[in-house]
Amino acid sequence: MRPFRHLCLLSLLACLGACGPNQDPEVLTLGGPFEFTSQDPARDGFVYTRLQVAESLLEVDDAGRLLPGLAQGWAVDDDGLTWHLRLREKVRFHDGLPLDADAVVRALEIARRKPGVLRSAPIVEIRAEDRLGVAIRLARPYNPLGALLAHYSTVILSPASYRDGSEVGWMQGTGPYRLEAFDPPHRIRVTRFDGYWGTPARIPQALYLTGHRAESRALQVMAGQTDIVYTLDPASLDLLRRQKDIRVHSDAIPRTIQIKLNAGHPFLAERDARLAMSLALDRQGIASHLVRVPGMEANQLIPPALADWHLDDLPPIRRDPERARRLLADLGWRPGPDGILQRAGQRFRLTLVTYADRPELAVVATAIQAQLREVGVAVAVGIVNSSGIPSAHHDGSLQLALVARNYGNVADPLSLLAADYGDGGNGDWGAMGWRNEELPALLRGLEAERDPARYRADARRIARILAEELPVIPVLFYTQQTAVAARVRDFGFDPYERNYRISRMSFASP
Amino acid sequence: MIHLFLKRLGQAAFVCWSVGTLGFALMRLLPGDMAFRIAAGRYGYDQVNLAAAEAVRAELGLDRPAWRLYLEWLFDLLRLDLGDSLVSGLPVLGEILHLLGHTLLLAGAAMLIAILIAVPVGLFAAFRAEGWFDRAALVASAFLRAQPVFVIGLLLLLIFALELRLFPVAGFDGARYLVLPAIALALSMAAVSNRVVRHSAGAVIASAFFAFARVKGLSFAQAFVRHGLRNGALPVLAFLGIQLAGAIEGIVMIESLFSWPGLGHGLAHAVFNRDVPMIQGAAMTLGLIFVGLNLAVDLACHLVDPRGRSDE
Numbered sequence: 001m002r003p004f005r006h007l008c009l010l011s012l013l014a015c016l017g018a019c020g021p022n023q024d025p026e027v028l029t030l031g032g033p034f035e036f037t038s039q040d041p042a043r044d045g046f047v048y049t050r051l052q053v054a055e056s057l058l059e060v061d062d063a064g065r066l067l068p069g070l071a072q073g074w075a076v077d078d079d080g081l082t083w084h085l086r087l088r089e090k091v092r093f094h095d096g097l098p099l100d101a102d103a104v105v106r107a108l109e110i111a112r113r114k115p116g117v118l119r120s121a122p123i124v125e126i127r128a129e130d131r132l133g134v135a136i137r138l139a140r141p142y143n144p145l146g147a148l149l150a151h152y153s154t155v156i157l158s159p160a161s162y163r164d165g166s167e168v169g170w171m172q173g174t175g176p177y178r179l180e181a182f183d184p185p186h187r188i189r190v191t192r193f194d195g196y197w198g199t200p201a202r203i204p205q206a207l208y209l210t211g212h213r214a215e216s217r218a219l220q221v222m223a224g225q226t227d228i229v230y231t232l233d234p235a236s237l238d239l240l241r242r243q244k245d246i247r248v249h250s251d252a253i254p255r256t257i258q259i260k261l262n263a264g265h266p267f268l269a270e271r272d273a274r275l276a277m278s279l280a281l282d283r284q285g286i287a288s289h290l291v292r293v294p295g296m297e298a299n300q301l302i303p304p305a306l307a308d309w310h311l312d313d314l315p316p317i318r319r320d321p322e323r324a325r326r327l328l329a330d331l332g333w334r335p336g337p338d339g340i341l342q343r344a345g346q347r348f349r350l351t352l353v354t355y356a357d358r359p360e361l362a363v364v365a366t367a368i369q370a371q372l373r374e375v376g377v378a379v380a381v382g383i384v385n386s387s388g389i390p391s392a393h394h395d396g397s398l399q400l401a402l403v404a405r406n407y408g409n410v411a412d413p414l415s416l417l418a419a420d421y422g423d424g425g426n427g428d429w430g431a432m433g434w435r436n437e438e439l440p441a442l443l444r445g446l447e448a449e450r451d452p453a454r455y456r457a458d459a460r461r462i463a464r465i466l467a468e469e470l471p472v473i474p475v476l477f478y479t480q481q482t483a484v485a486a487r488v489r490d491f492g493f494d495p496y497e498r499n500y501r502i503s504r505m506s507f508a509s510p
Numbered sequence: 511m512i513h514l515f516l517k518r519l520g521q522a523a524f525v526c527w528s529v530g531t532l533g534f535a536l537m538r539l540l541p542g543d544m545a546f547r548i549a550a551g552r553y554g555y556d557q558v559n560l561a562a563a564e565a566v567r568a569e570l571g572l573d574r575p576a577w578r579l580y581l582e583w584l585f586d587l588l589r590l591d592l593g594d595s596l597v598s599g600l601p602v603l604g605e606i607l608h609l610l611g612h613t614l615l616l617a618g619a620a621m622l623i624a625i626l627i628a629v630p631v632g633l634f635a636a637f638r639a640e641g642w643f644d645r646a647a648l649v650a651s652a653f654l655r656a657q658p659v660f661v662i663g664l665l666l667l668l669i670f671a672l673e674l675r676l677f678p679v680a681g682f683d684g685a686r687y688l689v690l691p692a693i694a695l696a697l698s699m700a701a702v703s704n705r706v707v708r709h710s711a712g713a714v715i716a717s718a719f720f721a722f723a724r725v726k727g728l729s730f731a732q733a734f735v736r737h738g739l740r741n742g743a744l745p746v747l748a749f750l751g752i753q754l755a756g757a758i759e760g761i762v763m764i765e766s767l768f769s770w771p772g773l774g775h776g777l778a779h780a781v782f783n784r785d786v787p788m789i790q791g792a793a794m795t796l797g798l799i800f801v802g803l804n805l806a807v808d809l810a811c812h813l814v815d816p817r818g819r820s821d822e
Binding site: 034035037038042043046115116119183184185186187207209210211212216219220222223224225355357384385386387388390391394395403404405406409419427428429 | 542543546547549550551552553554555556557558559560561562563565595597598599667671672675678679680681682683767769771779782
């Protein structure tokens with residue numbers, strides 16, 4: 001029996017040797033649901049801008065205004081057709097090469113060839129004007145270009161980053177952290193870059209761990225394994241708020257939970273039918289009791305953070321089931337024996353699909369199901385892969401879809417709105433089967449509009465059309481819930497989700 | 511032996527073909543557009559649109575007839591080329607080997623811990639048959655076996671990660687991350703295997719040849735080491751093979767619970783992303799592990815039992 005005793009003792013020692021406090025004093029550990037499979041900015045660039053490995057030519061402040069990034073300044077010709085960008089001096093990539101115009105031209109040309117936001121811009125030519133000067137010539141004036149140059153897919157990488165012409169072998173960016181270890185799809189480790197051109201980072205290392213399940217991420221921060229956990233599920237919030245060594249931050253972000261619907265469907269074609277569905281929703285109840293962030297009820301699609309596009313004078317939408325029933329009755333819908341509305345022998349029955357990537361969507365979908373049932377609309381809820389929604393949009397099978405649309409993916413939502421509502425009023429994630437003659441023209445006009453007052457007026461006209469016509473029903477403005485360990489100082493959240501701002505953070509003294 | 515090898519090789523080839531074909535057919539029977547699904551995996555869940563899906567469709571030739579794609583896959587399989595992942599674009603073989611390394615590490619650690627628990631507990635229970643230890647081991651085994659492996663994992667998480675904060679909750683970034691998933695799996699495995707060891711050792715102790723060895727004048731320990739161990743090991747080895755195969759199911763659950771980047775976790779994600787080459791590669795690898803385990807058990811029995819060798 002002696003050898004067995006020895007083996008048992010050894011294994012016990014191995015376990016004891018492996019255990020220890022979960023927090024590393026040198027490493028900031030971050031957890032989020034987002035997987036990455038590559039170092040390609042077009043695919044997974046958001047991970048690298050968030051971890052501050054890669055940087056773009058322009059940056060965005062919390063109000064969506066453009067700021068200098070790798071370009072210290074920019075100017076647009078009077079005809080609006082050429083943008084001139086002046087790069088910062090003395091910026092070096094992580095491989096030691098200097099940032100110059102040739103590197104920028106190459107990175108942007110590669111970004112243009114791949115699916116991404118830059119493809120939507122009418123770019124004719126990108127050229128180096130001198131060592132630090134870059135010019136972008138357009139086929140027509142296009143205001144959103146500045147916002148596109150702040151997007152994660154347009155980050156500037158060292159020429160040595162690319163192999164085979166356009167594929168990224170190992171990312172060499174310019175940020176305050178450089179890539180240290182890359183284990184897709186679960187783990188990225190970054191280390192402080194001492195040659196950074198700006199204010200150097202204070203925490204030496206950061207580790208990003210993908211956690212697929214929201215409950216697991218909540219447990220990770222409770223166990224001290226991660227310092228910051230992004231995108232928490234509503235069910236974990238109360239538990240986390242009760243923890244002494246964890247703070248929960250709730251930050252409004254320009255993302256809206258909304259019901260995308262098929263306005264070409266015979267039940268949803270009339271505007272009053274859509275309005276009735278909107279009035280049937282108890283947004284206050286969903287915000288307070290399900291998402292647990294009161295005050296986030298949405299009365300329009302564009303959140304307040306995007307001030308140019310937000311209507312301050314629009315009243316909140318109060319739940320009014322009586323009016324909803326009257327509107328539906330005026331459209332010929334009558335309650336059947338089971339309370340479900342019927343018209344010409346057809347029951348008012350629809351399918352609402354949503355996806356699991358945003359943990360609160362499934363819960364909100366079931367609440368909507370119950371609330372619509374109260375006015376006689378039967379809804380079946382289905383959870384699909386997110387791709388099922390644009391796919392069903394194109395094959396015409398979509399009826400209702402609950403989505404969390406990110407209007408801050410690009411700092412100016414114009415290009416996104418043009419994609420969602422520009423093509424005769426239809427887009428993969430926007431309207432479906434809906435037509436409005438005024439909207440596409442307004443969106444096209446804004447691309448060239450350089451007067452800020454007129455830009456704002458037309459943007460608000462677009463917002464009003466969407467709020468009145470309801471091609472998509474707004475439900476809630478989105479709140480990013482983040483759990484932060486007490487030892488983390490100077491935590492900040494970028495509402496555009498471009499940057500985790502880890503270089504500004506530090507650890508509290510033990 | 512050669513006959514055995516050839517038999518297992520034939521099984522391996524059949525597993526590769528059948529699992530791969532099944533994966534190919536199932537993925538095409540699922541509702542939804544593959545190009546959109548793959549584009550969502552590549553460009554982000556809310557970045558997918560028609561343009562991205564069409565780019566994926568053109569790049570991967572997804573509009574070609576299914577039979578043609580199947581024949582191409584079969585031909586590549588004969589050349590041991592599993593293709594590239596539709597999501598990451600990297601060779602499937604490399605990704606599978608990366609995931610397999612993590613799975614084998616977890617399975618190996620769990621197996622080692624399970625043996626360290628099951629053999630001493632089983633033997634001690636056999637030596638004190640019907641005593642309090644034997645009965646306590648029986649109750650503990652029944653309790654542990656009655657729990658799904660993820661319940662054991664959750665209990666360990668609650669105690670050692672959340673309360674005591676000794677181990678991480680999930681992920682993989684060093685040896686500390688291995689401990690809880692390996693112990694969860696090992697407890698589930700040891701719950702049955704210690705009873706197999708106990709009954710096997712008990713049968714040896716009650717046998718005529720063991721009594722004869724004792725009558726010859728050997729001490730209990732001498733008699734057990736010389737005559738009991740090998741005889742008792744045969745059913746244990748055969749059971750270990752079955753248990754390892756069962757452990758692969760447990761590994762899929764444990765990998766998901768602890769976000770362990772192994773084959774089971776990879777397979778689940780490949781299914782979610784409709785990454786057909788990865789699904790086929792991961793499923794085939796799991797199938798080949800079954801065949802390999804059977805071969806390993808056959809070989810072990812062959813080495814331990816001289817009667818099998820003398821039959822040849």
